[in-house]
Amino acid sequence: MTVLTLGLNHTTAAVDLRGRFAFAVDQLAPALQALHQQLTGTPHSEAALLSTCNRTELYVAAGGIGGPIHQLRHAAVDWLSRTGGVSADELMRHTYVLEGGQAARHAFRVASGLDSMVLGEPQILGQMKQAVREADNAGTLGTTLHQLFQRSFAVAKEVRTSTEIGAHSISMAAAAVRLASQLFEDLSKTRVLFVGAGEMIELTATHFAARNPRGMAVANRTLERGEKLATHLGAQAMRLADLPQRLHEFDIVVSCTASSLPIIGLGAVERALKARKRRPMFMVDLAVPRDIEPEVGRLGDVYLYTVDDLSTMVQTAGEKRQAAVAQAEAIIETGVQGFVHWLDQRTTVPLIKALHAQADDWRATELARARKMLSKGDDIEAVLEALSRGLTQKMLHGAMAELHSADAHTRPQVAASLSRLFLRGETVLASPAAERPPVRPDTSDEGVA
DSSP: OEEEEEEEETTTSOHHHHHHTOOOHHHHHHHHHHHHHHTTTSTTOEEEEEEOSSEEEEEEEEOSSSHHHHHHHHHHHHHHHHHHTSOHHHHHTTOEEEEHHHHHHHHHHHHTTTTSSSTTOSHHHHHHHHHHHHHHHHTOOOHHHHHHHHHHHHHHHHHHHHSOTTTTOOOHHHHHHHHHHHHOSOGGGOEEEEEOOSHHHHHHHHHHHTTOOSEEEEEESSHHHHHHHHHHHTOEEEEGGGHHHHGGGOSEEEEOOOOSSOSBOHHHHHHHHHHTTTOOEEEEEOOSSOSBOGGGGGSTTEEEEETTGGGGGSOOOOHHHHHHHHHHHHHHHHHHHHHHHHHHHHTTHHHHHHHHHHHHHHHHHHHHHHHHHHHTTOOHHHHHHHHHHHHHHHHHHHHHHHHHHOOTTTHHHHHHHHHHHHSTTOOOOOOGGGSSOOOOOOOOTTOOO
């Protein structure tokens, strides 16, 4: 099997370009099915799609040797470039393509939080598990990708339990609170609006709630879900449609929805600033694609930050952190070696199946012969002797034929291979006269299969 990863993330592409390739959860299944149709030229193709605010990654796999990797690469690049509406050349300037062990290493690092904007952040693991569920539901998750992701989750669990990888970092939510604290001296005097009700908003809202702001509100497209989060936070729930008229009430706005278009426009913010008499507004856009029009950041009294801007808040120093990273990388490397070994073994699966099928045929033939002898009244000991002899001759026939047909140059190699297979590595030195031992003929009336 061949495994390939094609992706772009916060280190290779800016937020606006990443936004062109972002997929909401309900878009994953149809997108995967469309991609899978494009992979029909490769045997046993599989596909999974991971899409977060920081990355979009395709994980694909296919059977065969040699050709499929080129077919996979071409099909994946072509599909993703058309989906995002950019040329393949433009896409490749901002993406990475990883194969085999490198693809596995990348998946393990992503799951463990080592490839995240915030080192060790835990949200990505849940997002990967969601991606796997969607691929499974779409019918595009096969044995190889299932194994890759299950090993990713196991490695991530070991990294988090055996190292302090998450103990020396700050979350995106904590970074937002820190930035807000730099603008407003006392967050307890501010009013905060959260747009959306997903996991990231819930996490960010929890951090802000710890600062006891004067008021909090949750605006969500689905009012019921917004009310649920608002009740949990002790906040007010409001309809998303009411946001433009009430935007001026809030000092801090944090938005993270799955909308494909901005939901907070320049005009709405300008009107809000006018109603606020130019009092500043702190805005955080955690969505990809953007929830807040980028032009809003040019307004003099607005402090707008995106997920990329928050990366400056990530702590990057400390001996403990570096030691944790080194430990995590060692765990990951062991996991990669295990997956590569498993992947290599997969190439022998057809041969193993064929050997089992052949052995079953031999066994069935000899059993039928033994039953026939028993029905004729033959002695049981004689029947057992014939059964065992028949099976032995069938198993050795191919090996002896190879040894007999080998010439003087290849015979030592064939003999060494047969010794490993049948004598468990013991070396048998044959005299010249015994160099070609006779093969005992198969006396079964069915012949050798």
